[in-house]
Amino acid sequence: MEIxxxxxxYTYxxxxxxxxxxxxxxxFHIPKGSFTAIIGHTGxxxxTLIQQFNGLLRPTKGTAKIGEFTLSNEKNNQIKELRKKVGMVFQYPEHQLFEETVKKDILFGPKNFGFKMDEVEKKLPKILEDVGLDESLLERSPFELSGGQMRRTAIAGVMLMEPELLVLDEPTAGLDPYGxxxxxxLFSHLHQKRDQTTVLVTHDMEDAFKYADQIMVLEDGKVNLIDHPKALYTKKEHLQKLGLDLPEQFHCMDYIERQLGVTFDEPTLSAETIAGLLSNQLKGGDTQ
Ligand SMILES: Nc1ncnc2c1ncn2[C@@H]1O[C@H](COP(=O)(O)OP(=O)(O)OP(=O)(O)O)[C@@H](O)[C@H]1O
Ligand SMILES: [Mg+2]
Incomplete structure (x- = not known):
């Protein structure tokens, strides 16, 4: 979905x-099918921004166009239709869970939006496997789960609805490094496999640069910057001035440039490519 x-x-x-x-x-504009990361300091x-994507909050002024839906200060009667297409994994998964059992919770969304439940249930085992949730937890109360399991439960419920727009608000908070x-x-795989638009809110610069094809920087309620990850390499001083971390690869390239007195024509975002460029350089070849 285009945004x-x-x-x-938006005024609270x-x-x-x-x-x-x-x-x-x-x-701003988010093209259909893109993977956009939103970064910025706490507050x-x-x-607030991503909650406008499914009409949970509506603009106080201005307009937000999400696919064919237009949201403004005026009430919109198509909110249910919009929410059916926009999957939202909230920042605090415990706010999203409320049913007696994990299974009921996972199935709540699809049921509420009128999905065919026999088809949905058939997909359940695969989704559980994808999100790394053990089937034995299905009959447990969601409130007995660990933070990581709660998050996986919330993610499973959203995935079952196969949204056109998937919005993730710090989806990995509370998970261990492997998780x-x-x-x-999983998100990256789903994004590539399905005709889906993905928006990821994250404090993790590595993830933003690794997975996104567009990065938006919010600063004090305003869009400070929106660009391709590679283009941000040339704006790294600006990001640092904002007090934002740079991905490790940027530091690494900086270091190589300074140590070897070379300038890479194009920033690269993977450790493998940096190693390749470095190896060429050491052999006296081109940086490209
Ligand atoms: N319900 C509310 N009532 C009043 N102010 C609010 C409310 N929710 C958020 N705010 C304020 O709006 C601003 C933006 O909050 P928001 O939660 O969107 O920030 P954020 O970028 O998601 O931060 P974080 O990285 O900590 O999640 C903050 O100053 C916050 O205090
Ligand atoms: Mg937040």
């Missing part, structure tokens, strides 16, 4: 002493 924001403002609790403008004139408005890698690889 276009035009001058979107307007006209109260707690009024807070969390989005300020936000405009910069990332979660993080497994879940990110």
């Amino acid at each position: 276009t924001f035009k001058e979107v403002d 609790q307007p006209n109260t002493p707690f009024e807070h403008k969390a989005l300020k004139g936000v405009s 910069s408005g990332k979660s 993080k890698r497994q879940v990110m690889e």
Whole structure:
């Protein structure tokens, strides 16, 4: 699904002493089928922004176009249709779970949106395997699960609906390094296999640069930067000024450039490519 924001403002609790403008004139475009990572400091408005994607929050001002749906300050009667197509894995999975058993929880979304349940149930074992959730947990209460298992439960429920737009708000928080890698690889695989648009909110620069084809930087409720990961290599000082981490590969290339007095024509994002370039350089060849 294509997403276009035009001058979107979002204000929490307007006209109260707690009024807070969390989005300020936000405009951007996310092409259909792309993988976009949203990064930015805590409180910069990332979660507020992505909650506009399924109409959980609506712009106070401006318009947000999500596929064929247009959201603005005015009520939209097609919200259910929109939510059927937009899968959202929230930042705090425990807020997403509420049924008596893990199985009921996973099946809640598809059931609520009128999916054919016999077909959905057939897909369940494969999804459980994909997200790394043991079938023996299905009859347990979701509140007895570990943070990582809760997250996998929430992810399984969303995956079963095969959304056109998958929105992930720090989906790997609370997972151990192996679990993080497994879940990110799953998202990446699904993104490539299905005709899906993916938006990932993350504090992990390595993930942003590894998986995304577009990176958006939010700063104090505004879009500070939106570009291809490679293009951000040339803006690394800017990212550092914002206090954002750079991926390890950028540091590595910087180091090689300084040590060997060379300039790579093009930034590279994988350790393998850096090793190849370095090996060429040492053999007296070209950097490309
Ligand atoms: N319900 C609310 N009422 C009032 N202000 C809120 C509410 N929710 C969030 N805010 C404020 O809006 C701003 C943006 O919050 P948001 O949760 O979107 O940030 P974030 O970028 O997702 O941060 P994090 O990385 O910590 O998840 C913050 O200043 C926050 O305090
Ligand atoms: Mg957040």
